Every structure is written in structure tokens, then in C-alpha cells.
Amino acid sequence: MSVALTGAAAAGIRQAAAQAQPNIALIKYWGKRDVALNLPVVGSLSITLDSLWTRTSVQFDAALSQDEFLLDGRRDDAQLRRVAKCLDLLRARAGTHVRARVESSNNFPTGAGLASSASGFAALIVAGNAALDLDLSLAEQSIFARRCSGSAARSIFGGYVEWTRGKRDDGSDSLANPMLDASAWPLHVVVAITSKREKAIGSTEGMNRTADTSPYQRAWIDGQETDLVIARAAIQAHDFEKLADISEHSCLKMHALALAAQPGLLYWNAATMDCMHRVRALRASGVPVFFTIDAGPQVKAVCEPQAAAAVAAALREVPGVLDVVETGLGPAARLIELDELAVA
């Protein structure tokens, strides 16, 4: 299964490459019941995107004395520890200690609330699984990806995806499952980029601070199952208005919870707020669109495909919006050829 070059194989190198897309949660994940295993306090539901991607190659090479990680052509020692931890999971399953060189590229800004860790770690697991001939099932790939970065569990699959909270302490029942193909209800997402800086407070730190200090943590956990039931029904029925209402509710509730932490977590800037108002005004005027926002300042406007051009034009006019990216819903993570790695 591994995509090994003849010369590389002869030199003892086992390598493969994969592509994965970010996913955007409509019913949010926020809070960990086990930090080491990335087990969530709540289930969540997401959509996988199409035209934003991470492409990653992994080369297990006996000649290496340590793991190496390059992001967009540059060594990234800050992220190396996380990448190495993820490689350790694959190595433990394969029963090998061979170090690896990982090269990754994103066609969108990293670490700014566009779910680059979700696509990044999903791609790493898919490529690593192939390079080491592990034959992991999709369920196992989702669990491995979850352990590297929670929301990466969902980027193993395309379209509409649900990540089950699970009950077991070892996390063996906390994985994502595909709910509905992208083609069955091909919504679009218009991302308004309002900052290209890396966010100051990562999601793990934010979640832990929230769990420790936010007075709304219990209410958040208690309300999630109801939100999931409503969202599942809306997706099955292709009921846009119902999905809009419950998704905005989940997003605002997650941010309310985080805002009430001490010190409060404020992921939005002025343009983020203006975009939210603009989306609400569009919806009030009959345009099928709603917003969702993760642990960063970007606004993701989810809309019916025929509304995407108008939504993009409206968000582009909002002061402080630097860029607008439009995408459909995308497929599952998958293997690619090594020569597809270059940024298109």
C-alpha cells in the first residue's frame, strides 16, 4: 500500500503522502475529559471542506537520528514535538523506532482558526498508516488522529461528520463517523479572514482554562445532546433554517462559555463582529446563510450554493476583512502521489 519509490525502498525508506481538508464544527467541541488522550466532554458535528487542504508526506528513514518537520518548506521546531508524538503512536503500532521526516504544506494560513491542525494531523495519520503498512481501519485512523489533535478525528471523513464523545476511559469509543455525503447536501462555506496572525491562546489551553474557571461549563455539557439531536435531524431533512439556528446557537454558546473564563477568552476582533452582523442581516433579508466561528477571529459563513457569490461579495466589503475564501464541502482524507505535494 505504501507509495515507495524504487530507489527509496532500496535505501530502507518507507514513505507515503496524503491530503486532508479542514473541518468546521457546526455543533462545537470545547472541553476535554482527558487531556492526554484528547477525549472530549461533548460530542460534536462538523462539515469537511473542499478547497482548503493540507498535503503531507512522511518518510520513515533508518538514516535519521531524530524526527524532522517542515511546514511550507521551513523547519518548524515549535510544532515538532506534537508531530513526533503523533509519529510515536504510529511507531508503537508498527513496532518500530525508525525516525521520520514529515513535510507538510497548507494552501491557507496556519494556526489562525482555520483548523489547520485538523487537516494536518488527519493527513499525517493517513500517510503514516500507508508508509508503515499498518492497515488501520478508518475507525482506528479517526482514533489515532483524535489523539494527535481532537478535531482531526473528523477530518478523516468527508461531508457531514459526527465525533462521538464516547464513555470509555481508554477512548476506544471516541471517534468520528461519516453522517452524510457532501454531494447529498452540497452547502458552501465562505470564510472571511480577518487576521493572518497565529492565535494567542491555543484551543487546549483555552479549553482547560474554560473548564477550570467558566461558570457555564456544566450548562454547556448538559445542553450538548439536545443540540446534537436537533442538528442531526436538520441535516437528515436538509432543513437549512433549523441547521442555521442550532449552529449559531452552538457557536455563540461556546464563545459565551470561553468569554466567561478567567481571564476571559476573546477570540474575536471588530471585523469578526461586523461579519456576524452582516450575515444576520443577509439572513433576515432572505439569503440562506449562517455563521460559525472557532477559536480564532475568522468567520465561516455557511450558505446554500446559489447564495455563495452574494455572501462572498457582502463579506468582502466589511472593513477589516483581508481575504475571502469560498469552498464547497469536501471528501475524506486520502493518499496522494508524492509529486502532488507542491502547493498548487
Ligand code: PMV
Ligand atoms: O481540535 P482542536 O484542539 O484544535 O479544537 C477545536 C476546537 C474548535 O475548533 C473551537 C471547535 C471544534 O469542534 O472544532
